[in-house]
Amino acid sequence: MASFGENIFLCLIVSIFVTSGLIIFILSVSISVKTSQKTVDSNDKHPIGNLGEDAVLSCNYLTSTTQMVLASRVSITWEKEGLSEVVYQYDKGTVQLTGQSPRFKDRTQLFLDAIGKGNASLLVRTVRLSDEGVYYCSVSAPSGTGTAVVNFRVAAYSAPTFQLTNSTLTASALKWFPKPSVSWLDANGNIVNTSDTEFFSNSIGINQLMSSLQPIKRFEIYTCIIQNQLVKAVSTATVTDNSISSRTFFSFTTSAASPILQIRWHFLASTASFSVFVYQLT
CATH class of the missing domain: 2.60.40.10 (Immunoglobulins)
Incomplete structure:
Protein backbone atom coordinates (compact mmCIF):
# COMPACT_ATOMS: atom_id res chain seq x y z
CA MET A 1 0.00 0.00 0.00
CA ALA A 2 1.45 3.39 -1.08
CA SER A 3 2.33 5.86 1.63
CA PHE A 4 0.89 9.36 1.87
CA GLY A 5 4.11 10.83 0.51
CA GLU A 6 4.09 8.50 -2.49
CA ASN A 7 0.48 9.48 -3.26
CA ILE A 8 1.42 13.16 -3.17
CA PHE A 9 4.35 12.46 -5.50
CA LEU A 10 2.13 10.56 -7.98
CA CYS A 11 -0.41 13.39 -7.94
CA LEU A 12 2.33 15.89 -8.73
CA ILE A 13 3.57 13.76 -11.63
CA VAL A 14 0.05 13.44 -13.07
CA SER A 15 -0.52 17.17 -12.62
CA ILE A 16 2.70 17.96 -14.49
CA PHE A 17 1.74 15.67 -17.38
CA VAL A 18 -1.77 17.14 -17.60
CA THR A 19 -0.47 20.72 -17.50
CA SER A 20 2.16 19.94 -20.14
CA GLY A 21 -0.50 18.41 -22.37
CA LEU A 22 -2.70 21.47 -22.05
CA ILE A 23 0.20 23.80 -22.89
CA ILE A 24 1.10 21.75 -25.98
CA PHE A 25 -2.54 21.74 -27.09
CA ILE A 26 -2.91 25.52 -26.67
CA LEU A 27 0.32 26.16 -28.57
CA SER A 28 -0.71 23.85 -31.41
CA VAL A 29 -4.09 25.58 -31.73
CA SER A 30 -2.42 29.01 -31.70
CA ILE A 31 0.05 27.97 -34.40
CA SER A 32 -2.68 26.45 -36.56
CA VAL A 33 -4.76 29.65 -36.31
CA LYS A 34 -1.79 31.78 -37.33
CA THR A 35 -0.88 29.56 -40.26
CA SER A 36 -4.51 29.40 -41.40
CA GLN A 37 -4.67 33.18 -41.77
CA LYS A 38 -4.04 34.25 -45.33
CA THR A 39 -1.45 36.94 -45.90
CA ALA A 155 -24.51 43.19 -64.83
CA ALA A 156 -26.80 46.10 -65.61
CA TYR A 157 -29.63 46.90 -63.23
CA SER A 158 -31.79 49.81 -62.15
CA ALA A 159 -34.69 50.41 -59.80
CA PRO A 160 -38.03 50.68 -61.58
CA THR A 161 -40.15 53.78 -61.51
CA PHE A 162 -43.93 53.45 -61.18
CA GLN A 163 -46.77 55.22 -62.89
CA LEU A 164 -50.49 55.00 -62.19
CA THR A 165 -52.96 55.49 -65.04
CA ASN A 166 -56.60 54.86 -64.25
CA SER A 167 -56.60 51.21 -63.06
CA THR A 168 -53.17 50.33 -64.52
CA LEU A 169 -49.89 50.27 -62.56
CA THR A 170 -46.78 50.41 -64.76
CA ALA A 171 -43.18 49.70 -63.74
CA SER A 172 -40.38 50.95 -66.02
CA ALA A 173 -36.67 50.10 -65.67
CA LEU A 174 -33.99 51.64 -67.86
CA LYS A 175 -31.27 48.99 -67.88
CA TRP A 176 -31.06 45.28 -67.16
CA PHE A 177 -28.51 42.69 -68.27
CA PRO A 178 -28.65 39.74 -68.60
CA LYS A 179 -32.31 39.83 -69.65
CA PRO A 180 -34.46 39.42 -66.52
CA SER A 181 -37.83 37.93 -65.74
CA VAL A 182 -40.62 40.03 -64.25
CA SER A 183 -43.38 38.93 -61.87
CA TRP A 184 -45.98 40.66 -59.71
CA LEU A 185 -47.39 39.83 -56.28
CA ASP A 186 -50.47 41.18 -54.53
CA ALA A 187 -50.64 42.37 -50.93
CA ASN A 188 -50.95 38.75 -49.72
CA GLY A 189 -47.87 37.61 -51.61
CA ASN A 190 -49.84 35.75 -54.29
CA ILE A 191 -48.62 35.81 -57.89
CA VAL A 192 -50.74 38.07 -60.10
CA ASN A 193 -51.09 36.89 -63.70
CA THR A 194 -52.85 39.96 -65.10
CA SER A 195 -49.58 41.63 -66.15
CA ASP A 196 -47.97 42.47 -69.49
CA THR A 197 -44.21 42.99 -69.94
CA GLU A 198 -42.30 44.41 -72.90
CA PHE A 199 -38.53 44.43 -73.43
CA PHE A 200 -36.53 46.83 -75.62
CA SER A 201 -32.86 45.91 -76.13
CA ASN A 202 -30.08 48.01 -77.64
CA SER A 203 -27.19 46.93 -79.86
CA ILE A 204 -25.17 45.42 -76.99
CA GLY A 205 -28.10 43.58 -75.43
CA ILE A 206 -28.95 45.94 -72.57
CA ASN A 207 -32.66 45.67 -71.86
CA GLN A 208 -35.15 48.39 -71.06
CA LEU A 209 -38.42 47.04 -69.75
CA MET A 210 -41.97 48.13 -69.11
CA SER A 211 -44.38 45.95 -67.17
CA SER A 212 -48.04 46.81 -66.57
CA LEU A 213 -50.44 45.37 -64.03
CA GLN A 214 -54.22 45.73 -64.26
CA PRO A 215 -56.72 46.08 -62.83
CA ILE A 216 -55.33 47.32 -59.53
CA LYS A 217 -57.07 48.50 -56.38
CA ARG A 218 -56.50 51.79 -54.64
CA PHE A 219 -54.86 51.76 -51.21
CA GLU A 220 -53.19 48.40 -51.90
CA ILE A 221 -49.53 47.30 -51.91
CA TYR A 222 -48.15 45.52 -54.97
CA THR A 223 -44.73 43.92 -55.43
CA CYS A 224 -42.79 43.87 -58.69
CA ILE A 225 -39.88 41.40 -58.87
CA ILE A 226 -37.22 41.83 -61.57
CA GLN A 227 -34.42 39.27 -61.50
CA ASN A 228 -31.76 37.45 -63.47
CA GLN A 229 -29.03 35.06 -62.35
CA LEU A 230 -26.96 37.86 -60.81
CA VAL A 231 -29.30 40.52 -59.45
CA LYS A 232 -32.77 40.54 -57.94
CA ALA A 233 -34.83 43.71 -57.43
CA VAL A 234 -37.88 43.50 -55.19
CA SER A 235 -39.98 46.67 -55.44
CA THR A 236 -43.02 47.38 -53.31
CA ALA A 237 -45.43 49.99 -54.65
CA THR A 238 -48.05 51.46 -52.35
CA VAL A 239 -50.99 52.86 -54.31
CA THR A 240 -52.99 55.66 -52.73
CA ASP A 241 -55.85 57.63 -54.18
CA ASN A 242 -53.75 59.62 -56.64
CA SER A 243 -50.07 58.82 -56.02
CA ILE A 244 -47.55 55.98 -55.59
CA SER A 245 -44.68 55.53 -53.15
CA SER A 246 -42.17 52.75 -53.71
CA ARG A 247 -38.99 51.20 -52.39
CA THR A 248 -36.65 48.68 -53.97
CA PHE A 249 -34.37 46.08 -52.36
CA PHE A 250 -31.47 44.86 -54.52
CA SER A 251 -29.84 41.52 -53.72
CA PHE A 252 -26.81 39.96 -55.39
CA THR A 253 -25.58 36.37 -55.60
CA THR A 254 -22.11 35.74 -54.22
CA SER A 255 -21.54 32.99 -56.80
CA ALA A 256 -23.51 30.77 -59.15
CA ALA A 257 -24.71 28.59 -56.28
CA SER A 258 -24.39 30.81 -53.22
CA PRO A 259 -26.97 32.67 -51.11
CA ILE A 260 -27.52 36.40 -51.16
CA LEU A 261 -24.69 38.47 -49.66
CA GLN A 262 -25.44 42.11 -50.29
CA ILE A 263 -28.66 44.06 -50.02
CA ARG A 264 -29.21 47.61 -51.21
CA TRP A 265 -32.31 49.55 -50.28
CA HIS A 266 -33.46 52.11 -52.80
CA PHE A 267 -36.42 54.29 -51.87
CA LEU A 268 -38.44 56.34 -54.32
CA ALA A 269 -41.34 58.63 -53.52
CA SER A 270 -43.08 61.57 -55.11
CA THR A 271 -41.15 64.05 -52.97
CA ALA A 272 -37.95 62.20 -52.04
CA SER A 273 -35.28 59.99 -53.55
CA PHE A 274 -32.37 58.45 -51.70
CA SER A 275 -30.37 55.24 -51.46
CA VAL A 276 -29.17 53.40 -48.36
CA PHE A 277 -26.58 50.63 -48.58
CA VAL A 278 -26.77 47.77 -46.07
CA TYR A 279 -24.41 44.80 -46.06
CA GLN A 280 -25.26 41.52 -44.41
CA LEU A 281 -24.34 37.88 -44.72
CA THR A 282 -27.20 35.36 -44.71
Missing part, protein backbone atom coordinates in the same frame (compact mmCIF):
# COMPACT_ATOMS: atom_id res chain seq x y z
CA VAL A 40 -3.54 38.32 -48.78
CA ASP A 41 -7.29 37.86 -49.09
CA SER A 42 -10.48 39.46 -50.43
CA ASN A 43 -13.59 40.37 -48.46
CA ASP A 44 -15.73 39.88 -51.57
CA LYS A 45 -14.50 37.21 -53.97
CA HIS A 46 -17.53 37.42 -56.29
CA PRO A 47 -18.41 41.11 -56.69
CA ILE A 48 -20.97 42.31 -59.22
CA GLY A 49 -20.43 45.62 -60.98
CA ASN A 50 -23.20 47.75 -62.43
CA LEU A 51 -22.57 48.69 -66.06
CA GLY A 52 -21.48 52.31 -66.40
CA GLU A 53 -20.88 52.79 -62.67
CA ASP A 54 -17.77 52.45 -60.51
CA ALA A 55 -16.86 49.23 -58.69
CA VAL A 56 -14.32 48.20 -56.05
CA LEU A 57 -12.43 44.89 -56.20
CA SER A 58 -11.60 44.02 -52.60
CA CYS A 59 -8.07 42.99 -51.58
CA ASN A 60 -6.41 43.15 -48.16
CA TYR A 61 -3.11 42.06 -46.67
CA LEU A 62 -2.08 41.37 -43.07
CA THR A 63 -0.65 44.26 -41.07
CA SER A 64 0.31 44.83 -37.48
CA THR A 65 -2.56 45.72 -35.17
CA THR A 66 -0.47 48.45 -33.51
CA GLN A 67 1.10 50.35 -36.40
CA MET A 68 0.74 51.08 -40.09
CA VAL A 69 3.05 49.64 -42.73
CA LEU A 70 5.16 52.09 -44.69
CA ALA A 71 3.71 52.20 -48.19
CA SER A 72 7.26 52.34 -49.53
CA ARG A 73 7.69 48.74 -48.35
CA VAL A 74 4.61 47.41 -50.17
CA SER A 75 4.26 46.22 -53.77
CA ILE A 76 0.81 45.57 -55.29
CA THR A 77 0.02 44.15 -58.71
CA TRP A 78 -3.45 43.62 -60.17
CA GLU A 79 -3.73 41.29 -63.16
CA LYS A 80 -6.64 39.93 -65.18
CA GLU A 81 -6.84 36.41 -66.53
CA GLY A 82 -6.29 36.42 -70.29
CA LEU A 83 -4.37 39.71 -70.39
CA SER A 84 -0.61 39.88 -70.83
CA GLU A 85 -0.44 43.46 -69.52
CA VAL A 86 -1.16 44.40 -65.91
CA VAL A 87 -4.35 46.08 -64.79
CA TYR A 88 -2.55 48.21 -62.20
CA GLN A 89 0.83 48.15 -60.50
CA TYR A 90 2.23 49.86 -57.43
CA ASP A 91 5.83 49.24 -56.43
CA LYS A 92 7.16 50.50 -53.11
CA GLY A 93 5.69 53.98 -53.13
CA THR A 94 5.51 54.51 -56.87
CA VAL A 95 2.69 53.88 -59.34
CA GLN A 96 4.04 51.84 -62.28
CA LEU A 97 1.73 51.98 -65.30
CA THR A 98 4.14 51.52 -68.21
CA GLY A 99 2.96 47.93 -68.61
CA GLN A 100 -0.73 48.65 -68.07
CA SER A 101 -3.34 47.29 -70.46
CA PRO A 102 -4.78 50.12 -72.63
CA ARG A 103 -8.35 49.04 -71.77
CA PHE A 104 -7.76 50.10 -68.15
CA LYS A 105 -5.96 53.38 -68.84
CA ASP A 106 -7.31 56.20 -66.64
CA ARG A 107 -9.97 53.82 -65.28
CA THR A 108 -8.23 52.16 -62.32
CA GLN A 109 -6.58 53.28 -59.11
CA LEU A 110 -5.65 52.14 -55.62
CA PHE A 111 -6.66 53.87 -52.41
CA LEU A 112 -3.17 55.24 -51.82
CA ASP A 113 -3.90 56.67 -48.37
CA ALA A 114 -5.10 53.25 -47.17
CA ILE A 115 -2.24 51.06 -48.47
CA GLY A 116 -0.35 51.31 -45.19
CA LYS A 117 -3.45 50.02 -43.37
CA GLY A 118 -3.51 46.81 -45.42
CA ASN A 119 -5.90 47.95 -48.14
CA ALA A 120 -4.87 46.88 -51.66
CA SER A 121 -8.35 47.18 -53.19
CA LEU A 122 -8.76 48.37 -56.76
CA LEU A 123 -11.26 50.99 -57.95
CA VAL A 124 -12.57 50.37 -61.46
CA ARG A 125 -14.31 53.36 -63.00
CA THR A 126 -17.20 53.26 -65.47
CA VAL A 127 -17.54 49.47 -65.55
CA ARG A 128 -17.71 47.84 -69.00
CA LEU A 129 -18.96 44.40 -70.02
CA SER A 130 -15.39 43.53 -71.05
CA ASP A 131 -14.22 44.08 -67.44
CA GLU A 132 -15.85 40.82 -66.37
CA GLY A 133 -13.37 38.08 -65.52
CA VAL A 134 -10.96 36.66 -62.95
CA TYR A 135 -8.55 39.10 -61.31
CA TYR A 136 -5.42 38.42 -59.26
CA CYS A 137 -4.25 40.77 -56.52
CA SER A 138 -0.62 40.03 -55.63
CA VAL A 139 0.93 41.79 -52.63
CA SER A 140 4.46 41.80 -51.26
CA ALA A 141 4.68 43.35 -47.79
CA PRO A 142 6.74 42.98 -44.59
CA SER A 143 4.13 40.52 -43.30
CA GLY A 144 4.65 38.24 -46.31
CA THR A 145 3.55 37.74 -49.88
CA GLY A 146 0.40 36.28 -51.35
CA THR A 147 -2.28 36.47 -54.01
CA ALA A 148 -6.05 36.89 -53.75
CA VAL A 149 -8.41 35.79 -56.52
CA VAL A 150 -11.48 37.90 -57.35
CA ASN A 151 -14.13 36.74 -59.82
CA PHE A 152 -15.65 39.99 -61.09
CA ARG A 153 -19.01 39.79 -62.82
CA VAL A 154 -20.79 42.59 -64.66
Whole structure:
Protein backbone atom coordinates (compact mmCIF):
# COMPACT_ATOMS: atom_id res chain seq x y z
CA MET A 1 0.00 0.00 0.00
CA ALA A 2 1.45 3.39 -1.08
CA SER A 3 2.33 5.86 1.63
CA PHE A 4 0.89 9.36 1.87
CA GLY A 5 4.11 10.83 0.51
CA GLU A 6 4.09 8.50 -2.49
CA ASN A 7 0.48 9.48 -3.26
CA ILE A 8 1.42 13.16 -3.17
CA PHE A 9 4.35 12.46 -5.50
CA LEU A 10 2.13 10.56 -7.98
CA CYS A 11 -0.41 13.39 -7.94
CA LEU A 12 2.33 15.89 -8.73
CA ILE A 13 3.57 13.76 -11.63
CA VAL A 14 0.05 13.44 -13.07
CA SER A 15 -0.52 17.17 -12.62
CA ILE A 16 2.70 17.96 -14.49
CA PHE A 17 1.74 15.67 -17.38
CA VAL A 18 -1.77 17.14 -17.60
CA THR A 19 -0.47 20.72 -17.50
CA SER A 20 2.16 19.94 -20.14
CA GLY A 21 -0.50 18.41 -22.37
CA LEU A 22 -2.70 21.47 -22.05
CA ILE A 23 0.20 23.80 -22.89
CA ILE A 24 1.10 21.75 -25.98
CA PHE A 25 -2.54 21.74 -27.09
CA ILE A 26 -2.91 25.52 -26.67
CA LEU A 27 0.32 26.16 -28.57
CA SER A 28 -0.71 23.85 -31.41
CA VAL A 29 -4.09 25.58 -31.73
CA SER A 30 -2.42 29.01 -31.70
CA ILE A 31 0.05 27.97 -34.40
CA SER A 32 -2.68 26.45 -36.56
CA VAL A 33 -4.76 29.65 -36.31
CA LYS A 34 -1.79 31.78 -37.33
CA THR A 35 -0.88 29.56 -40.26
CA SER A 36 -4.51 29.40 -41.40
CA GLN A 37 -4.67 33.18 -41.77
CA LYS A 38 -4.04 34.25 -45.33
CA THR A 39 -1.45 36.94 -45.90
CA VAL A 40 -3.54 38.32 -48.78
CA ASP A 41 -7.29 37.86 -49.09
CA SER A 42 -10.48 39.46 -50.43
CA ASN A 43 -13.59 40.37 -48.46
CA ASP A 44 -15.73 39.88 -51.57
CA LYS A 45 -14.50 37.21 -53.97
CA HIS A 46 -17.53 37.42 -56.29
CA PRO A 47 -18.41 41.11 -56.69
CA ILE A 48 -20.97 42.31 -59.22
CA GLY A 49 -20.43 45.62 -60.98
CA ASN A 50 -23.20 47.75 -62.43
CA LEU A 51 -22.57 48.69 -66.06
CA GLY A 52 -21.48 52.31 -66.40
CA GLU A 53 -20.88 52.79 -62.67
CA ASP A 54 -17.77 52.45 -60.51
CA ALA A 55 -16.86 49.23 -58.69
CA VAL A 56 -14.32 48.20 -56.05
CA LEU A 57 -12.43 44.89 -56.20
CA SER A 58 -11.60 44.02 -52.60
CA CYS A 59 -8.07 42.99 -51.58
CA ASN A 60 -6.41 43.15 -48.16
CA TYR A 61 -3.11 42.06 -46.67
CA LEU A 62 -2.08 41.37 -43.07
CA THR A 63 -0.65 44.26 -41.07
CA SER A 64 0.31 44.83 -37.48
CA THR A 65 -2.56 45.72 -35.17
CA THR A 66 -0.47 48.45 -33.51
CA GLN A 67 1.10 50.35 -36.40
CA MET A 68 0.74 51.08 -40.09
CA VAL A 69 3.05 49.64 -42.73
CA LEU A 70 5.16 52.09 -44.69
CA ALA A 71 3.71 52.20 -48.19
CA SER A 72 7.26 52.34 -49.53
CA ARG A 73 7.69 48.74 -48.35
CA VAL A 74 4.61 47.41 -50.17
CA SER A 75 4.26 46.22 -53.77
CA ILE A 76 0.81 45.57 -55.29
CA THR A 77 0.02 44.15 -58.71
CA TRP A 78 -3.45 43.62 -60.17
CA GLU A 79 -3.73 41.29 -63.16
CA LYS A 80 -6.64 39.93 -65.18
CA GLU A 81 -6.84 36.41 -66.53
CA GLY A 82 -6.29 36.42 -70.29
CA LEU A 83 -4.37 39.71 -70.39
CA SER A 84 -0.61 39.88 -70.83
CA GLU A 85 -0.44 43.46 -69.52
CA VAL A 86 -1.16 44.40 -65.91
CA VAL A 87 -4.35 46.08 -64.79
CA TYR A 88 -2.55 48.21 -62.20
CA GLN A 89 0.83 48.15 -60.50
CA TYR A 90 2.23 49.86 -57.43
CA ASP A 91 5.83 49.24 -56.43
CA LYS A 92 7.16 50.50 -53.11
CA GLY A 93 5.69 53.98 -53.13
CA THR A 94 5.51 54.51 -56.87
CA VAL A 95 2.69 53.88 -59.34
CA GLN A 96 4.04 51.84 -62.28
CA LEU A 97 1.73 51.98 -65.30
CA THR A 98 4.14 51.52 -68.21
CA GLY A 99 2.96 47.93 -68.61
CA GLN A 100 -0.73 48.65 -68.07
CA SER A 101 -3.34 47.29 -70.46
CA PRO A 102 -4.78 50.12 -72.63
CA ARG A 103 -8.35 49.04 -71.77
CA PHE A 104 -7.76 50.10 -68.15
CA LYS A 105 -5.96 53.38 -68.84
CA ASP A 106 -7.31 56.20 -66.64
CA ARG A 107 -9.97 53.82 -65.28
CA THR A 108 -8.23 52.16 -62.32
CA GLN A 109 -6.58 53.28 -59.11
CA LEU A 110 -5.65 52.14 -55.62
CA PHE A 111 -6.66 53.87 -52.41
CA LEU A 112 -3.17 55.24 -51.82
CA ASP A 113 -3.90 56.67 -48.37
CA ALA A 114 -5.10 53.25 -47.17
CA ILE A 115 -2.24 51.06 -48.47
CA GLY A 116 -0.35 51.31 -45.19
CA LYS A 117 -3.45 50.02 -43.37
CA GLY A 118 -3.51 46.81 -45.42
CA ASN A 119 -5.90 47.95 -48.14
CA ALA A 120 -4.87 46.88 -51.66
CA SER A 121 -8.35 47.18 -53.19
CA LEU A 122 -8.76 48.37 -56.76
CA LEU A 123 -11.26 50.99 -57.95
CA VAL A 124 -12.57 50.37 -61.46
CA ARG A 125 -14.31 53.36 -63.00
CA THR A 126 -17.20 53.26 -65.47
CA VAL A 127 -17.54 49.47 -65.55
CA ARG A 128 -17.71 47.84 -69.00
CA LEU A 129 -18.96 44.40 -70.02
CA SER A 130 -15.39 43.53 -71.05
CA ASP A 131 -14.22 44.08 -67.44
CA GLU A 132 -15.85 40.82 -66.37
CA GLY A 133 -13.37 38.08 -65.52
CA VAL A 134 -10.96 36.66 -62.95
CA TYR A 135 -8.55 39.10 -61.31
CA TYR A 136 -5.42 38.42 -59.26
CA CYS A 137 -4.25 40.77 -56.52
CA SER A 138 -0.62 40.03 -55.63
CA VAL A 139 0.93 41.79 -52.63
CA SER A 140 4.46 41.80 -51.26
CA ALA A 141 4.68 43.35 -47.79
CA PRO A 142 6.74 42.98 -44.59
CA SER A 143 4.13 40.52 -43.30
CA GLY A 144 4.65 38.24 -46.31
CA THR A 145 3.55 37.74 -49.88
CA GLY A 146 0.40 36.28 -51.35
CA THR A 147 -2.28 36.47 -54.01
CA ALA A 148 -6.05 36.89 -53.75
CA VAL A 149 -8.41 35.79 -56.52
CA VAL A 150 -11.48 37.90 -57.35
CA ASN A 151 -14.13 36.74 -59.82
CA PHE A 152 -15.65 39.99 -61.09
CA ARG A 153 -19.01 39.79 -62.82
CA VAL A 154 -20.79 42.59 -64.66
CA ALA A 155 -24.51 43.19 -64.83
CA ALA A 156 -26.80 46.10 -65.61
CA TYR A 157 -29.63 46.90 -63.23
CA SER A 158 -31.79 49.81 -62.15
CA ALA A 159 -34.69 50.41 -59.80
CA PRO A 160 -38.03 50.68 -61.58
CA THR A 161 -40.15 53.78 -61.51
CA PHE A 162 -43.93 53.45 -61.18
CA GLN A 163 -46.77 55.22 -62.89
CA LEU A 164 -50.49 55.00 -62.19
CA THR A 165 -52.96 55.49 -65.04
CA ASN A 166 -56.60 54.86 -64.25
CA SER A 167 -56.60 51.21 -63.06
CA THR A 168 -53.17 50.33 -64.52
CA LEU A 169 -49.89 50.27 -62.56
CA THR A 170 -46.78 50.41 -64.76
CA ALA A 171 -43.18 49.70 -63.74
CA SER A 172 -40.38 50.95 -66.02
CA ALA A 173 -36.67 50.10 -65.67
CA LEU A 174 -33.99 51.64 -67.86
CA LYS A 175 -31.27 48.99 -67.88
CA TRP A 176 -31.06 45.28 -67.16
CA PHE A 177 -28.51 42.69 -68.27
CA PRO A 178 -28.65 39.74 -68.60
CA LYS A 179 -32.31 39.83 -69.65
CA PRO A 180 -34.46 39.42 -66.52
CA SER A 181 -37.83 37.93 -65.74
CA VAL A 182 -40.62 40.03 -64.25
CA SER A 183 -43.38 38.93 -61.87
CA TRP A 184 -45.98 40.66 -59.71
CA LEU A 185 -47.39 39.83 -56.28
CA ASP A 186 -50.47 41.18 -54.53
CA ALA A 187 -50.64 42.37 -50.93
CA ASN A 188 -50.95 38.75 -49.72
CA GLY A 189 -47.87 37.61 -51.61
CA ASN A 190 -49.84 35.75 -54.29
CA ILE A 191 -48.62 35.81 -57.89
CA VAL A 192 -50.74 38.07 -60.10
CA ASN A 193 -51.09 36.89 -63.70
CA THR A 194 -52.85 39.96 -65.10
CA SER A 195 -49.58 41.63 -66.15
CA ASP A 196 -47.97 42.47 -69.49
CA THR A 197 -44.21 42.99 -69.94
CA GLU A 198 -42.30 44.41 -72.90
CA PHE A 199 -38.53 44.43 -73.43
CA PHE A 200 -36.53 46.83 -75.62
CA SER A 201 -32.86 45.91 -76.13
CA ASN A 202 -30.08 48.01 -77.64
CA SER A 203 -27.19 46.93 -79.86
CA ILE A 204 -25.17 45.42 -76.99
CA GLY A 205 -28.10 43.58 -75.43
CA ILE A 206 -28.95 45.94 -72.57
CA ASN A 207 -32.66 45.67 -71.86
CA GLN A 208 -35.15 48.39 -71.06
CA LEU A 209 -38.42 47.04 -69.75
CA MET A 210 -41.97 48.13 -69.11
CA SER A 211 -44.38 45.95 -67.17
CA SER A 212 -48.04 46.81 -66.57
CA LEU A 213 -50.44 45.37 -64.03
CA GLN A 214 -54.22 45.73 -64.26
CA PRO A 215 -56.72 46.08 -62.83
CA ILE A 216 -55.33 47.32 -59.53
CA LYS A 217 -57.07 48.50 -56.38
CA ARG A 218 -56.50 51.79 -54.64
CA PHE A 219 -54.86 51.76 -51.21
CA GLU A 220 -53.19 48.40 -51.90
CA ILE A 221 -49.53 47.30 -51.91
CA TYR A 222 -48.15 45.52 -54.97
CA THR A 223 -44.73 43.92 -55.43
CA CYS A 224 -42.79 43.87 -58.69
CA ILE A 225 -39.88 41.40 -58.87
CA ILE A 226 -37.22 41.83 -61.57
CA GLN A 227 -34.42 39.27 -61.50
CA ASN A 228 -31.76 37.45 -63.47
CA GLN A 229 -29.03 35.06 -62.35
CA LEU A 230 -26.96 37.86 -60.81
CA VAL A 231 -29.30 40.52 -59.45
CA LYS A 232 -32.77 40.54 -57.94
CA ALA A 233 -34.83 43.71 -57.43
CA VAL A 234 -37.88 43.50 -55.19
CA SER A 235 -39.98 46.67 -55.44
CA THR A 236 -43.02 47.38 -53.31
CA ALA A 237 -45.43 49.99 -54.65
CA THR A 238 -48.05 51.46 -52.35
CA VAL A 239 -50.99 52.86 -54.31
CA THR A 240 -52.99 55.66 -52.73
CA ASP A 241 -55.85 57.63 -54.18
CA ASN A 242 -53.75 59.62 -56.64
CA SER A 243 -50.07 58.82 -56.02
CA ILE A 244 -47.55 55.98 -55.59
CA SER A 245 -44.68 55.53 -53.15
CA SER A 246 -42.17 52.75 -53.71
CA ARG A 247 -38.99 51.20 -52.39
CA THR A 248 -36.65 48.68 -53.97
CA PHE A 249 -34.37 46.08 -52.36
CA PHE A 250 -31.47 44.86 -54.52
CA SER A 251 -29.84 41.52 -53.72
CA PHE A 252 -26.81 39.96 -55.39
CA THR A 253 -25.58 36.37 -55.60
CA THR A 254 -22.11 35.74 -54.22
CA SER A 255 -21.54 32.99 -56.80
CA ALA A 256 -23.51 30.77 -59.15
CA ALA A 257 -24.71 28.59 -56.28
CA SER A 258 -24.39 30.81 -53.22
CA PRO A 259 -26.97 32.67 -51.11
CA ILE A 260 -27.52 36.40 -51.16
CA LEU A 261 -24.69 38.47 -49.66
CA GLN A 262 -25.44 42.11 -50.29
CA ILE A 263 -28.66 44.06 -50.02
CA ARG A 264 -29.21 47.61 -51.21
CA TRP A 265 -32.31 49.55 -50.28
CA HIS A 266 -33.46 52.11 -52.80
CA PHE A 267 -36.42 54.29 -51.87
CA LEU A 268 -38.44 56.34 -54.32
CA ALA A 269 -41.34 58.63 -53.52
CA SER A 270 -43.08 61.57 -55.11
CA THR A 271 -41.15 64.05 -52.97
CA ALA A 272 -37.95 62.20 -52.04
CA SER A 273 -35.28 59.99 -53.55
CA PHE A 274 -32.37 58.45 -51.70
CA SER A 275 -30.37 55.24 -51.46
CA VAL A 276 -29.17 53.40 -48.36
CA PHE A 277 -26.58 50.63 -48.58
CA VAL A 278 -26.77 47.77 -46.07
CA TYR A 279 -24.41 44.80 -46.06
CA GLN A 280 -25.26 41.52 -44.41
CA LEU A 281 -24.34 37.88 -44.72
CA THR A 282 -27.20 35.36 -44.71
